[in-house]
Amino acid sequence: LCGQAFGAGQYHLLGIYKQRTMLLLTAASIPVAIIWFYTGQIMLLFGQDPEIAMEAGTYARWMIPGLFGYGLLQCHVRFLQSQNTVLPVMVSAGVAALFHLLACWLLVHVAGMGSNGAALSTAVSYWVYVILLAVYVRVSSSCKQTWTGFSMQAFHGAHDFLRLAVPSALMLCLEWWSFEILVLLSGLLPNPQLETSVMSIT
16 A cells, blocks of 8 residues: 555655554454463464473563564564665664664673573563664654655545455465464474474474
């Protein structure tokens, strides 16, 4: 939609589409966050090894802040890419990656948080990436026509937007779920620690 609006010269629609997507993705992230919060218990219901289930559940809980950041990040990336603005995205990604290395080292090794520190550093890095892109959109002259501030129009037309978004999301989910189901099934094998490790690597 952003690409079509930009090509048609309706630049203000890009900002509206971006805001609408931010609202919908934030709302969609809430039930996902609830599932992530109870990941450990859900995995136990599927017969997974208790130690693996609890570790995965704890990791997922620490990743919940990153879930919301990742959704907003995708909105900003698509917003800029549809305008053929890729350099700020690349630079921001590089800065976020460097920050992630530092945060991961501090949280995992210095603070001794282990895998929880890895999850938290990933979540924080997503938000750093989002903030960098949001600042660029706000101050850059190249986005003056496409980002004119928040608008109430973002709350309208969600139904038509979802008609396009839901099938696309399901297509991606089916691709991801096919791999995740294999990992879950590997957890039912005699040596779940080894089998899930092998599946995660492959």
